[in-house]
Amino acid sequence: MELDPVDIKILELLQENGRLSFRDLAKRTGVTTPTVSSKVEHLENMGLIEGFTVVIDPEMLDQLTILLDIECKPSDLKAVLDRMEGEKEVRELYAVDGTKVHAKVTLRDQNHLNGFLETLGSIEEITSYKYHTVTRTVKEASRAVLHDGQNVVVNCYYCKKPIYDNPVKLKLDGKDHYLCCQSCARLYKEKYDRIKAEAD
Ligand SMILES: [Zn+2]
Known part of the structure; x- marks a missing residue:
């Protein structure tokens, strides 16, 4: 799955400063604030953004x-x-x-x-x-380096295998769920519905 250039720009900006508001990010990427908000939510949901942290020297x-x-x-x-x-x-x-x-x-x-x-x-x-x-730390950068057309490998929510092609996306309760194939998607949906039914 490929990240679009706006996703990449947002990630780069947030890596520099995790406290930038969605408004700041919108201004600096040329899209609307709701677009930024939905993109960040999507990147978090996918697991690519693992969290927002404090960097201590x-x-x-x-x-x-x-x-x-x-x-x-x-x-x-x-x-x-x-x-x-x-x-x-x-x-x-x-x-x-x-x-x-x-x-x-x-x-x-x-x-x-x-x-x-x-x-x-x-x-x-x-x-x-x-x-x-260590007698001197010269450079310490966050580990993720983003390139144009950056690919993201998500693990299938059902079989847990990495998905190198485009995933099958299931939108359930407003969130995207990623599956490697139609058969995993079907089994996942069954399991999801079963767990939900039991919880109700
Ligand atoms: Zn699978």
Whole structure:
């Protein structure tokens, strides 16, 4: 599914400043305020806009940031990722090359770092790790980069598989629901109606 140029412009503006009003966005994209409102609602409903957040400058908090490389057996990768995901200090977490874990971790100070490394040492599945201390953050941009004619991959609401072509859209209770094919659409509609009937 392709985003139109106005969607892209709205997303870029909101990525810079999530507090822009629909009126501001309308003025800057050349469409009406109701159009902006319906487009934003649509992008949220699709799950592409995950939320509106506050960006805090961690440098001002004088914290310590490390980049961490973890090695483990490929069969333990999921266990390590699950364990690391639960740690509050872990701010970014990646599986890389299918066999290793890379993380960005922010800590209060050296003592906190020592405590954190002790925790790492106690995780059996980790065979080795090394870390680098960040001495200067030069660039930190939000991860999404939008290109002209940007494609969006939504997962089918019924079978959960990614939809690479145009989805089958079902409008139910004023919201679009995305399905990969007519058969998923039929099954989804049945399930939706059944759940709704039970709730009534
Ligand atoms: Zn499907």
